[in-house]
Amino acid sequence: MIEFFQSPVTQTVLSALNQGFIVTLELFFITLIGAIPLGLVIAFGSMNRWAPLARPVRWFLHRRQREPGRFSRWLIALRPVSLITRLLVWIVRGTPLILQIIAIYYVPGLVMDGGTPWPRGEAGRMTAVCVAFIINYAFYFSEIYRGGIQGVPSGQQEAGLVLGMTKRQIFFKVTLLQMVKRIVPPMSNEIITLVKDTSLARAIALQEVIWAAESFMKGNQGISGIWWPLMFTAVYYLAFSAIVTMLLGRLEKRLDYFQV
Amino acid sequence: MKRISKFLALMLSVLMLMSLLAACGSSDDTQDEQPQENEQDDTQEPQDDASQDGEGEAGTESDLAYVQEQGTLYVGITNFAPMDYKEAGSDEWIGFDADMAKAFADSLGVNIEFQEITWDYKVQELDSKTIDCVWNGMTINDEVTAAMAVSEPYCTNYQVLVYPADRASEFEGLTSLEGLYVAVESGSAGEDAAEALGATTVPVQAQSNTLMEVQSGNSDAAVIDVLMAAEMTGEGTSYADLAYSLNLNEAQGLESEYYGVGFRKGSDLVDAFNEFWAKAVEDGTVLEVATTYGLQDAVILE
């Protein structure tokens, strides 16, 4: 066993896997940092009640002394921000992440004059992959947030209102923590999935840990035809998801002091 | 809250617009054009190369000038010994293609970056300018010439059948591959050859993965480039138990294949390359480098 870990082949492989896993971790953390707040913005977008046509249509009907028909009722109920956001939720959740990665990296360069807007080289790939992951996960998170926000009973909002709180105060002082408590379990699932989804980044040749492992099947640094590195990546993923699971479990426990 | 929703609405419409553009772009294959003025006219080759496409859509601005302005030539590669690979413990790309690419970048007066790519996306990589050329033992075939500006051939190649050495007697002298499971790289010249000879193909992601297929017994044999077979099978390699022999190009009555370097369609870099290569052949550089990597018989010296 010790001999195995001391052999030059193992040393080379492990150092390559370590390098790859650092890329995996970077992608993981950047995605979380970007997607967690962006998801909230999207959640508010999909719950946005702005209905710009309601007033003019009602006014028009009132002037003409007409009852609202089917079309005018549709116009009154039209909420463009919510509509567009939900359309995007559907598109992003309805298409594979791998497709989004490829589209985000290649399509702008194929369409725009002067080529890709991404920086060239490895940094550009990382940036593009991060953007794709942040967008994808933000939309997934937004639906979890939406469920969390709407899951808080309306009585909480009303209790805040009659106590003279502003909507802002109600959100931050009353509903936010209850929402957090509700979303921690589903968010944990998504975050564990994200640990593993990072491997999709190799579609555009981002050199994450799976890519590094596969290179030794093809031949890399004089080592070829060994497949144990690929299997060995499981150790990295398992160890990391164990840490993530533990941290999220702690968070869940810290919120145990109250019940919703 | 209102401000957030306005910002959001704006952001979302930009996204929508982008996806619409993407939809238009895919039905419209026009060559990317360089917006910046070219101020290096005298260092340049004339544009109209007869060997290039007749679509008349070639970029009117110079790709060479673009690369020189960027200061770096991005070379799309895969890990493919003996063309582009790394030695144990080293982070530097070497190999026949890698060394020649470095010399080519020198001749252009630019830096070089090797970029590993997913082989299936080489054309998109070129067209979106995430790389400037594909230089990785690329076999010249119809698909490649349709999508890229390809250099003069610089190396010969043919497809061979790789099989377990202890079953050599079953494979030597075969003229048909019917009834055999043959691993091939998806989209490669080897896949075409194997199909032409009636094999049941098992497409995998890379040529080197085909060897894993045979080694593990999941496929009976593999069809790959002779150069790779020579490098990666037999004694002293990781695939000591594999052997190769059959020249499938001969078996099909076909000519050998050639390797070329791929550039963006309509690019004047291809002329710069051809000129560079002719000089390198003349002054002996090509033979010298080829000899270093055991390719002295395969490289084209005329």
Next chain:
Amino acid sequence: MPILEVHNIEKHFGKTRVLEDISFSLEQGQALAIIGSSGSGKTTLLRCLNFLERPDVGTISVNGDVIFDASDPSTQKEAEVRRKRLHFGLVFQSFNLFPQYTALRNVTLAKELLAQEQPDFKSRKKEILDQIEKEGQQLLEKMGLADRAGHYPSQLSGGQQQRVAIARALALHPDILCFDEPTSALDPELTGEVLRVIKGLAENHTTMVIVTHEMAFARDVADHVIFMDGGVIVEQGPPSQVIENPQEERTRHFLERYSNG
């Protein structure tokens, strides 16, 4: 002058008319009980007083000031509604305590947030917060919950939670304290402690509007009773009249059905 005057309130949900021509007034220090079957509009009326619903017609005045006039949009500005709400306190049927805060913090939170808007808050922060906490503690004591200040709502019984909710509403010193069926969500053996607290408030001449199903309680506590049915006030007057000697057929019918269980 009455502390509360409601004039000609009308409210529709879509095409359904849930309140029609509701007018009544309430004197300082009096308790008003609103009775009636489910769906009679009494809860909606209470929600109108607290600006949780907007009447389509009518006016609401407190201390002679018109704080809401359906025909005058300038009385309905969001920013002012917030201040106007503070004339009223509301105790909900389902308590609606904030689960993540202790009983004491439930009582003090809103007051702290309001205090932050005072211009001298920064300079006297500690003093103000100490004062608010002390008052909160006293209110809980008054509710018989001195030893429960540090408990979270989930650690309290329903009756205790409702008493915390009453303390929470009282903390802002509303002119008029409203109760929306305060004992309906409680197990029968827990209603007594809540009713006792409300009774105590009435004895201290807290101005109150109580929507309730507890007839005996309404009779004991209220100075004035309104019976509603189908969105209209059928009968109003002192409890001795409305509950013990109803004039209207519908009132009698309701009270009979009620006393029969």
